[in-house]
Amino acid sequence: MKRFSDQNHYELLELSYNATWGEIKKAYQLAKRTYSQDSIAPYSLFDANDREMILDRIEEAYKTLIDGKKRKRYNQDILKGSPELDDRTFKDTDESTTGETDDVILLPGQITGEALKQAREKRGVSLEEIADLTKINLAYLQFLEQDHYKNLPVRVYLQSYLQQYAAILKLDSTLVVDGYLESYQQWVEKNELDEG
Amino acid sequence: MDNLELFKTLPLPGIETGSDVIKEIWAIGGGKGGTGKTFLSTNLGVTLARAGKRVLLVDADLGCANLHTCLGVNPKVTLSDFVQGKVNKIEEVLVETEIPNLALISGAYDYLEISNPKYTQKMKFIRKIHDLNFEYIILDLGAGTSFTNLDFFLSANMGILNVIPEPTSIENTYRFIKSTFYRRFKKVARDPEVKEVVTMAMDEKNRLGIRTPHDLIDYIDTIDEKAGQMLKETIYAFSPKLIVNQVRSKDDITLGFSMRSSCLKYFGIKVDYVGSIEYDDHVWRATKKKRPLLLEYPSSAASRSIERAVKNMLAEEELKFDLILRA
Ligand SMILES: Nc1ncnc2c1ncn2[C@@H]1O[C@H](COP(=O)(O)OP(=O)(O)OP(=O)(O)O)[C@@H](O)[C@H]1O
Ligand SMILES: [Mg+2]
Numbered sequence: 001m002k003r004f005s006d007q008n009h010y011e012l013l014e015l016s017y018n019a020t021w022g023e024i025k026k027a028y029q030l031a032k033r034t035y036s037q038d039s040i041a042p043y044s045l046f047d048a049n050d051r052e053m054i055l056d057r058i059e060e061a062y063k064t065l066i067d068g069k070k071r072k073r074y075n076q077d078i079l080k081g082s083p084e085l086d087d088r089t090f091k092d093t094d095e096s097t098t099g100e101t102d103d104v105i106l107l108p109g110q111i112t113g114e115a116l117k118q119a120r121e122k123r124g125v126s127l128e129e130i131a132d133l134t135k136i137n138l139a140y141l142q143f144l145e146q147d148h149y150k151n152l153p154v155r156v157y158l159q160s161y162l163q164q165y166a167a168i169l170k171l172d173s174t175l176v177v178d179g180y181l182e183s184y185q186q187w188v189e190k191n192e193l194d195e196g
Numbered sequence: 197m198d199n200l201e202l203f204k205t206l207p208l209p210g211i212e213t214g215s216d217v218i219k220e221i222w223a224i225g226g227g228k229g230g231t232g233k234t235f236l237s238t239n240l241g242v243t244l245a246r247a248g249k250r251v252l253l254v255d256a257d258l259g260c261a262n263l264h265t266c267l268g269v270n271p272k273v274t275l276s277d278f279v280q281g282k283v284n285k286i287e288e289v290l291v292e293t294e295i296p297n298l299a300l301i302s303g304a305y306d307y308l309e310i311s312n313p314k315y316t317q318k319m320k321f322i323r324k325i326h327d328l329n330f331e332y333i334i335l336d337l338g339a340g341t342s343f344t345n346l347d348f349f350l351s352a353n354m355g356i357l358n359v360i361p362e363p364t365s366i367e368n369t370y371r372f373i374k375s376t377f378y379r380r381f382k383k384v385a386r387d388p389e390v391k392e393v394v395t396m397a398m399d400e401k402n403r404l405g406i407r408t409p410h411d412l413i414d415y416i417d418t419i420d421e422k423a424g425q426m427l428k429e430t431i432y433a434f435s436p437k438l439i440v441n442q443v444r445s446k447d448d449i450t451l452g453f454s455m456r457s458s459c460l461k462y463f464g465i466k467v468d469y470v471g472s473i474e475y476d477d478h479v480w481r482a483t484k485k486k487r488p489l490l491l492e493y494p495s496s497a498a499s500r501s502i503e504r505a506v507k508n509m510l511a512e513e514e515l516k517f518d519l520i521l522r523a
Binding site: 045156 | 450
């Protein structure tokens with residue numbers, strides 16, 4: 001959970017990282033309407049000042065994401081580690097393409113936090129570094145790796161965190177996001193049964 | 197059609213916990229009075245019963261019961277008979293309705309004094325209700341954020357918020373959400389200092405300057421990190437459904453999506469927007485006849501919307517914003 005002022009463009013518009021042009025347009029339309037001064041939906045939660053701030057950020061997010069070039073640069077900005085970290089992760093990735101290393105291999109299908117942790121350790125990146133770069137709360141990153149599903153934030157944010165985690169470690173983000181969410185979903189369903 | 201006999205012959209819970217039977221407890225709340233909670237509860241119940249589920253409707257509006265009227269029944273026994281010990285088993289206050297598979301526990305319309313029962317007593321009868329052998333138990337809550345309402349709402353595995361497109365109802369719905377998880381949090385927090393902070397935070401103009409749940413979490417994190425974490429868990433575990441009732445325009449339908457976004461940004465909770473229901477004259481016509489809308493006017497716009505909402509809830513789905521744009 002982040003305050004809206006800490007949310008990145010995707011989180012702010014409640015979009016996934018692979019959102020299409022059409023989805024971005026729609027999300028923008030809805031967000032603008034939701035936080036306009038005459039909208040009753042945020043009544044009693046966000047005052048005129050808050051709304052103005054949210055609207056400014058929505059405008060900025062939209063302008064960036066809807067422009068292919070700007071979006072690419074922005075993605076690189078938020079999903080990239082530091083140059084120093086890049087050196088470390090890059091070497092591994094490079095070797096893995098030749099297929100002759102013991103580099104992390106993530107297979108399609110369910111992915112656990114433990115698998116992510118192993119991948120991260122192989123890359124030699126600490127959780128603290130990821131937390132620093134992404135501004136994701138360190139506790140969440142720990143929960144993520146411990147499969148502590150109960151403590152993880154709602155799905156849209158979780159997805160965004162996974163994406164950033166994968167990007168920093170130069171892991172296949174689709175595999176990571178889909179695989180992890182599959183395990184997560186299974187837990188959600190099981191949990192619902194247990195409660196019943 | 198003797199429902200009551202059928203219910204009586206069902207195995208008693210505890211003796212045989214039919215593990216293959218999934219039991220769902222739905223609670224309908226949302227703050228403001230007169231938004232359609234009772235109307236909605238009744239018709240959700242009818243929809244599920246007509247789909248072949250064994251359903252129990254419970255009038256949990258202890259001070260102002262009227263669910264029986266929406267169903268056109270005149271119950272001889274009510275929840276208060278059980279609470280006051282006039283009958284020993286909660287099964288004895290089950291009342292049949294004209295709809296097969298649909299039973300009712302009527303509210304205590306003649307006993308105002310139980311509208312604010314003691315916590316342990318209340319939790320006892322809430323548990324007894326939960327233990328009854330039905331597939332779906334629907335709790336129709338009263339207006340407002342009384343502890344009784346909040347505790348019933350928190351006891352359910354699906355909380356449904358009923359809102360109408362008016363600032364007053366929206367404001368009360370948010371207040372209800374806030375009160376609900378602050379209530380839960382106070383119940384799970386151990387540290388008296390933490391409890392105290394939560395109590396203070398409930399007052400919007402508190403001297404600690406805590407305005408939003410984010411502020412509260414940050415503040416509690418500084419006194420007790422573990423408690424802060426617990427508050428986060430409480431918030432994430434809380435994911436109510438939203439139904440916008442009495443809609444008259446496309447804008448009214450969109451309101452549900454906007455409220456969902458506002459809840460996510462402000463509370464950090466994910467609300468599922470499962471349906472909107474038209475403002476429909478058939479509703480009051482059915483109400484006048486003391487008949488459920490779904491039986492009296494099954495093809496009315498509001499009936500169909502209710503069926504769609506139920507379908508969404510059963511399938512764990514939400515309304516799609518695309519559909520509204522195209523409509
Ligand atoms: N979709 C609708 N269209 C038209 N009228 C409606 C609709 N929904 C509810 N109503 C009317 O609104 C009135 C209040 O409904 P209801 O008694 O269900 O509200 P409630 O939320 O249970 O109120 P309370 O908080 O007092 O228990 C009723 O007369 C009902 O017929
Ligand atoms: Mg009512």
